[in-house]
Amino acid sequence: VYGVPLSLSARVTGSFAYLTIRDRLPTILTKVIDTIHRHKNIFFEEYGEEGINAEKQAISLLSKLRNELQTDKPVLELTDNFQDVESWNQYLQRQQRLQGDQESVSWFKSPWLYVECYMYRRIHEALLLNPPISNFDVFNEGKTQSFLESSQAVMALCTYLEDIHKNLKNFSKNQLLEHFNKVLQVSLWGNKCDLSISAGQENSQKNSPIESLSSLQPFILVDHSNLVWSTLNSSPGLGESGIKAADRVDIVLDNAGFELVTDLVLADFLVSSGLARQIHFHGKSLPWFVSDVTANDFQWTIRQTMASNHKWMSKSGYQWQSYLKKGVWCYHDHPFWTQPHEFCDMAADAPDLYGTLQKADLVLFKGDLNYRKLTGDRDWDHTVAFSSALRGFGPAPLCSLRTLKANVQVGLQPGQGEKLTSHDPNWMTSGKYAVIQFYNPQSE
């Protein structure tokens, strides 16, 4: 029987957590400071002297934050009045109680998940405390650029989707399953494109997403796509095309840019094939982890797709807009997603959100950060069952679509982890490997 292992943290010198906090997070902060400074003239144009003062103030707060991080200072209470400030300060008190004193809740001593989330929340505080520029998204440039630089891949994907739409009514069950697996894998590998792992460096999709699937297949370490398919087909309701359909599928989004397009294509496929009747998307309520989707990114991406002069891209955009208008697609951004909690705490700390997810027939979690939160970002043995690492989290049948970019991975076969380490020591953090990992609380 496995006890609950420790949280990953920078206490372990040389670990990925340690290198992330020592090197990558300060680099991301420096880029944020530079971005705000480069917008000085725009702030002046829009807000005059007040804009300049706000820019200066925000930069001095962020420089102080970087210094706190680099000198391992204690984590401080938040001082703005955003909707989640109380919950954040309560979580700090919880950490202080767990670690026994205030001093030891610090950047290099506390759980990695906590301090990395805290950094992005402090960045938001620095903007919120300077009202003229409170709504400035410091990561917007990188997100829009990553979308624009993936345009060839987006066009290829929308052309493939149009092909599916044209032939859908003649598809046999096996042909539908074949395309289901393809769009699921495209959404999986879309997760390679996060901008925090690359510390803001350009990380867009260059090659054709469909053609590269077969060469990527060997890098999927756990593949439960058949369980996802049977869950969609085991729901009581009947879809338009007379096949069994899930009432509702929730997609907990991750990165904007190309990855978001792969998720919208997956959602479109699920609805137009009749495998699902409704899709509920969950985004972030503030700029997060460099590239995560906010409401602005969601709407901007659909508008950009609609405005494209590529026939099938534009057609897809209009289809997606109408799904939103008709309520077939809904977008949510609960504040819990931008807090440091492990998901096993959701039922207690965000019961409304837990209740929302319980309405779904299937919940898809995109990306690495969600996987870290699903497993509590702890030092689990690789052969521990996914169901155990979830520690009671199970609002509905769920599946993680994740490329590995942090050193936590469970549900592997005995020896599988060791074998990977022997020929690729960075297999857990390079983003080269992925999992489609499913859990059904109702089958326990």
Ligand SMILES: O=P(O)(O)OC[C@H]1O[C@](O)(CO)[C@@H](O)[C@@H]1O
């Ligand atoms: O966008 P994703 O897939 O959640 O990745 C987030 C990345 O940021 C990290 O926190 C590392 O800084 C890892 O979780 C991951 O590398």
Ligand SMILES: [Mg+2]
């Ligand atoms: Mg992300």
